[in-house]
Amino acid sequence: MGERKNVGIVIVSHSAKVAEGAADMVRQMVGDSVPLAAVGGNADGGLGTDVGAIMGAIGKAWSESGVAILVDLGGAETNSEMAIEMMPETQRDRIVICNAPLVEGAVMAATEASGGSPLAAVRATAEELMGG
C-alpha cells in the first residue's frame, strides 16, 4: 500500500468565476497537497449548476480518502446530491456535501485535508463555521 491520498475538495458555484476564484484561494493556502476541482455555470455557460459537470469535477478531485463538496446556493446542493447518486456505487459513500459557506468552507476543509485528516474531520472543520 502506498501513502494514503488526502481528501479531495470540490467547489460548486452557480458562477464559474466564483468557483475558480474560491479554488485560487484554496490553492494559495494548501498548494498541490489536496486534489481540487472547481465547477460553475450551466450547460450553456450561463449562471447555474450542471449535474454532469459536477460529476466530472468529483472525478477530477477523486481520492480514495473521499471528496468533500462545498456549494453556494440551493440548486448547487440539489444538483450535487443528484451527481453523488449518479457516481459509481463504490465511490458514493465517500462523497459528502458540507453545510458551510462556500469560500470559507473550502479554505477550512482544504487546510484540514492537507494535514491528512479523514473525510469526517474535513467535513466537521468546514461545518464548524456554521456553528458561529
Added chain:
Amino acid sequence: MDQDFKSRLIAAMADAIIAHAEELTALDSAIGDGDHGLNMKRGFEAVLADASNITAKPLPDALKAIGMTLVMKVGGASGPLYGTLAMGLGKALPTEPSVADAAGALGRAIEDVKARGKSEAGQKTMLDVLVPVQVAFAAGGEDIATRLPAVAAEAADATIPMKAVRGRASFLGERSIGHMDPGARSSSLLVQAICSVFDEA
C-alpha cells in the same frame, strides 16, 4: 402505450414549456433567480430533440430517459426535481398502466421529489400543485383528464399568498408573498399538457 401517443405527450409538454418560457422566467425573476423558464426550455428542447429514441422505449424506460435528460440539461434545481419525478414514475409504472397504477405511481414519485427537495406541500413549490393533483387523480371519477387542469391551475394560484421556505425564494422571506411560485406554474402547465393529450384520446 404506443409510440405515437408517447410522441404526442412529449410534444405537448415541450410545447407548453417552450411557449411559456418567458412567463416562467418572469415569475422566477420576482422571487428567484430568473432562470426557470430558460432552464426548463433547454431541458424540454433536449427531450424533444431525442423524442424518437425516447418514444421507442417501453413507458418505464422512456420516463427514465426523460428524467435523465432533464437532470443533465436543465442546469438549475428544477432539473433534479423534475428529473426525479420522471425517473420515479419510470420506476413505479408498469409498461401498460391502468389509471389506478398511474395515480399510485405519481404518489410514489412525489415522495421522491419531497426527499430530493427536502420539502413538503405548503412551502410554495411545485409540490403545492403536484400533491393536490395526485389527490384528485387518486380519487378518480368521470372525466378526470378534463377536471385535473382546473385542479392544477387553482393549486398554482394558491401559491400566490404563500411564504417560501425552500429554495432561493426563501431568502426573500415575507417578500415572496404575492407572487405565484414558478415551479408550481410549470407543474400546472405540464399537468394541463398531459391531460389535453389524454382528453383527446
